[in-house]
Amino acid sequence: MSKALPKRSENYSEWYNELVKRADLAEHSAVKGCMVIKPYGFAIWEKMQRALDDMFKATGHQNAYFPLFVPKSFLEKEEEHAEGFAKECAVVTHYRLKANPDGKGLIVDPDAKLEEELIVRPTSEAVIWNTYKGWIQSWRDLPLLINQWANVVRWEMRTRIFLRTAEFLWQEGHTAHATSEEAIEETEKMLGVYATFAEEWMAMPVLKGVKTPSERFAGAVDTYCIEALMQDGKALQSGTSHFLGQNFAKSFDVKFVNKENQTEFPWATSWGVSTRLMGALIMAHSDDNGLVLPPRLAPIQVVIVPIYRNEEDLAKISERANPIIEKLKSLGVSVKYDFDDKFKPGYKFAEYELRGVPVRLAIGMRDLENGTVEVARRDTLSKETLALDGIEDKIVALLDEIQTNIYQKALKFREENTFRVDTWEEFQEQIEKGGFILAHWNGTDDTEEKIKAETKATIRCIPIGAAEESGTCVYSGEPSQKRVVFARSY
């Protein structure tokens, strides 16, 4: 059996890194800052993709694909956008290698220098809005509702698998609308889609809010976000949806003729979630034994382990297990029957725990005699012995129960770790302990910056729909009408 994981309580960061590695989710590649997503990790990402893609299509969006490269001059067009991304751009300058005239190997061919440098997309607003110029002429072309699944590159010096990597996978929605109202509605709708996905699929409660100006996406008028609380008390931004106003339309000279025959600039949104969600999923639920996966995203929902001494026993167990497997599959449950004899049952149990398989069934010879099966839940680590007859429906119900339980547990954790704080002393004390802090803020960049410098806490969001409440800024003592959410974050 493999060595135990580090404990969350002792070294959360080490626990995360080891878990990612041991559960075979991903690894650092030899290419600096880039990760390799391993098959088991990728299978979870595929489930996320499928669910999100279905939700995007159900809300009227279509997928398309735009170039990997952004010419430097495109990126420059929207000034804030350019400034925001300039420092983390991978730049293609040449298009050919040649044999090294001085010996072995290849060198960059100096004769193959590009006239204009190409940036590996850090995001695609520039290249997409340059394309939309050809797609949008009339109000009839609007709304334009497009999504892209792609890889993007943002050069990061300090990387962490899934949470911050130079290359990551994501989807980016880019829409164009005839009116500001409609674009804002879209921005909020997609934030809602992300929140629903986080809660119903990832079993992860999220706060919906708006970013302060200093935390906005470069080029956006408003950035909406969902924020989740990890088990170490840090916040993780899990998705953003931007109202871009007419900024990109103006920068790329995209216009349309409205129903009144007047020329206008369309209104834009963009929104994205990435493989960062994998990090969120891992950190939200997992424990010191390994991954805890919500059943809706688990590549293997149920594993069946036969306990046998010889081929004859195995044949008898399989005879009883096979119809159960077939029935479960027909009910849409993904099942693995692990009769591999290279490993002992105890080893297998630990491995499936490590990998977060929600339900484990063990069937031995005595079970066959008694018509029973041992059912183990990954979320509670509890076991019970149930009748084999009719087990399939019980498992389907159990998977639902586990999905709900994981969500409720995370919700309870968040509730217990959300604090209303009214004094600066209390703020400083609480931020060391972690959690979401609801506090008043005077609304200035200056205060936000000072709080960050002194405590490493940032405003995660101004919550949507929070009640108006008179109070005084926790830092400046100035009046405030609303609490905002502070936390340290990933």
Added chain:
Amino acid sequence: MSKALPKRSENYSEWYNELVKRADLAEHSAVKGCMVIKPYGFAIWEKMQRALDDMFKATGHQNAYFPLFVPKSFLEKEEEHAEGFAKECAVVTHYRLKANPDGKGLIVDPDAKLEEELIVRPTSEAVIWNTYKGWIQSWRDLPLLINQWANVVRWEMRTRIFLRTAEFLWQEGHTAHATSEEAIEETEKMLGVYATFAEEWMAMPVLKGVKTPSERFAGAVDTYCIEALMQDGKALQSGTSHFLGQNFAKSFDVKFVNKENQTEFPWATSWGVSTRLMGALIMAHSDDNGLVLPPRLAPIQVVIVPIYRNEEDLAKISERANPIIEKLKSLGVSVKYDFDDKFKPGYKFAEYELRGVPVRLAIGMRDLENGTVEVARRDTLSKETLALDGIEDKIVALLDEIQTNIYQKALKFREENTFRVDTWEEFQEQIEKGGFILAHWNGTDDTEEKIKAETKATIRCIPIGAAEESGTCVYSGEPSQKRVVFARSY
């Protein structure tokens, strides 16, 4: 109504370009050599992806994701591989831009030069085999059966949408095996998967064969391929599967301990198909009216167009059409009900023809009275009037019939355009007319090269399973035991 397409018989190339544009499949982007895949085109690609992905998983493969960037030193490790791709590499040399000190805009920051240049992957053997070093130690780790869906970049000077672009989308399988036999079996199995996909989904007959040494993938021991014949008599290589021997294992020092406790190098394969298949699909079946899509890959399989004068008529038609639509959907048919009143039925008919929708139903008021519907087939352009009652099952059967008919038509075309040629005069004459030429070849690179120089014909493949047949090389007159397939190609 939009202008008619150019005719295939007059300008095939112009016909293709216009069709890609008018059917809203894709367009050239402002980024040199890169394309934008538009939503309708992407929807077809998604159907291809889903079908292929299911087939890969059914044959035991798992998806994973590897970095976009290949360090130059990795690419250099397998010499032939390096040589083959050096001339078409996009090279990242810097990781940051900065404000232009001389004025507006951004410049590449000279202080942010990479120590080692990164190549945007033209293919991933190098980065994947470097990773496999950590994944393969024992025979228990084999076979390793991995696939990746990704974008790749090969710098092309003369590009053509879908057929040859600097960036394209593809999948690349990379497997490792304990024995040469098993790796060759895998190479052939995946070629078979591609052939099945081409024939059963794309309705496109393909020849299966092996490439001559001069046409092998850089770094492969053997390259297998599927070749299809386009309507202009040119061949299109539609997929390749490579047996890589131990070349990459040796270059990246990947070893395993076999069952006899000896250290060995594993055997490798790689195989890929790309968005080039979109070009193949378009060129194999479409006609002067537009796209012809096989139903299994059509994003919209059936369009229903109501013919009405006023809202009242429309309501009556919809009342009859809605249950048909529901029934069709429940049978797994994708249906669009186009009651848009911005366009006249004639315009709509032409548009859906252009977009290759396999079946069109038109329902007018007289049809309602008579209980009939006009059913138009895209493949034959024929129409018939059928009873509305029970139309759903007829449509399902019709879609199957169209799928088969499109395949049969393409197969007939290929058969009529495949020629056995025995003299050089005949060869020269026939190659001008197009088609596959089955001819004897003496097996030398030299002859192959001369034939290419004189006629632009290449050996598309040495067909698998072709009968031995004594003859003389069509060019050199030397003895030969087998015919190979020549053609001009894309």
